[in-house]
Amino acid sequence: MPSLERGQPRSAEPTPRSQRRLFFAAAGLLVAGDAVFWLMLAAVQTDSGLALLDGAVHNKLVAGRSPLATGVLAAVSTVTSPGAMAAIGTAVALAWAVRKRELWRPGLLLGAMAATFAASTFIKHQIGRGRPSAADFLMGPDDALSFPSGHTFGTGVFLLVLVYLLLGRTGPGRRSTAVLAFTGAALGTLLVAFSRLYLGYHWLTDVVASLGLAVAVTGLAILVDGLRAARRDPAGEAVPAVTATPEAAAPSRRLP
Numbered sequence: 001m002p003s004l005e006r007g008q009p010r011s012a013e014p015t016p017r018s019q020r021r022l023f024f025a026a027a028g029l030l031v032a033g034d035a036v037f038w039l040m041l042a043a044v045q046t047d048s049g050l051a052l053l054d055g056a057v058h059n060k061l062v063a064g065r066s067p068l069a070t071g072v073l074a075a076v077s078t079v080t081s082p083g084a085m086a087a088i089g090t091a092v093a094l095a096w097a098v099r100k101r102e103l104w105r106p107g108l109l110l111g112a113m114a115a116t117f118a119a120s121t122f123i124k125h126q127i128g129r130g131r132p133s134a135a136d137f138l139m140g141p142d143d144a145l146s147f148p149s150g151h152t153f154g155t156g157v158f159l160l161v162l163v164y165l166l167l168g169r170t171g172p173g174r175r176s177t178a179v180l181a182f183t184g185a186a187l188g189t190l191l192v193a194f195s196r197l198y199l200g201y202h203w204l205t206d207v208v209a210s211l212g213l214a215v216a217v218t219g220l221a222i223l224v225d226g227l228r229a230a231r232r233d234p235a236g237e238a239v240p241a242v243t244a245t246p247e248a249a250a251p252s253r254r255l256p
Contacts, residue, residue: 022226029219036212037148040205044129044147054203061198062136073195074139077151080192082117085154089113092162104228105165109158112221116157119213120150129206136200148210149202152193156214159185161221168222189214 043049078084090113093106100106129147131137144150163185167178193207 019226019230022222026219026223026226030216030223031219033212033214033216033219037209037216040209040212041127041147044127044205044209050208051203051205054205057197057204058132058136058200062200065138065198069198070138073198076191077139077195077199077201080151080155080195082120082150082154085151085158086113086117089158105225108221108225109161109165112157112161112217113154115220116154116213116217117150119217120148120153120210123148124150129203132200132203138199139201142201146202147206148213149193149196149207150210151196152189152202152207152210153213155192156185156189156211157217157221159188160214160218164218164222165225168225 040050043051089110093110096106096109097103124145124147127145127147129145131142131144131146134141160182163178163181167174167181189211193211196202196207197204
């Protein structure tokens with residue numbers, strides 16, 4: 001008689017120890033991101049700290065422009081505008097939900113993007129900071145407020161949260177892949193931040209504050225996801241994909 005194999009377990013939810021690490025990482029991102037944002041806001045409101053470099057950095061980048069860099073960075077900025085990122089995030093979430101037949105992870109991505117748009121709009125109107133001189137804009141007029149950078153904030157949240165949802169819970173064997181992916185997401189966000197400075201639409205403190213906000217929202221998304229996982233499986237035990245029958249649990253036997 002053919003031997004029956006025991007059902008293989010599916011990937012487990014985080015164990016209590018890994019859950020603690022996840023919560024500490026999420027809290028660290030949230031606190032660090034908030035600290036960067038509030039430091040930048042204080043610098044802007046008191047015209048001190050990093051805000052003292054705003055004018056010098058802007059002038060240096062304007063003076064050092066080149067046709068090639070302008071073309072590349074203009075394309076980057078166009079693709080990562082708040083409207084474009086909203087469309088991209090929605091398309092990715094819908095495709096994910098349909099293909100994988102799940103709602104939580106694509107829903108969390110959409111929720112993070114929506115929170116980003118709402119927070120950016122609220123902060124801009126509360127702070128009311130003007131942009132650099134319109135004479136230095138390379139992509140036409142823009143009368144929106146400057147602090148924080150919506151391009152940088154939205155792109156950072158999209159890339160970082162997406163990488164976490166795809167790779168944030170991989171095992172040790174794929175940890176290097178996750179590190180590389182997070183590094184790529186961070187570099188992509190920095191490229192967008194630089195494009196907004198180079199094209200003349202933001203001050204240095206605008207984009208640094210946005211980087212902090214993106215990190216904070218990513219930490220919040222990780223915390224929400226971790227709390228949901230802990231509530232669904234408090235013991236952190238693996239759930240078998242196939243319930244083993246007594247015959248399957250027993251050693252295989254062959255008839256003589």
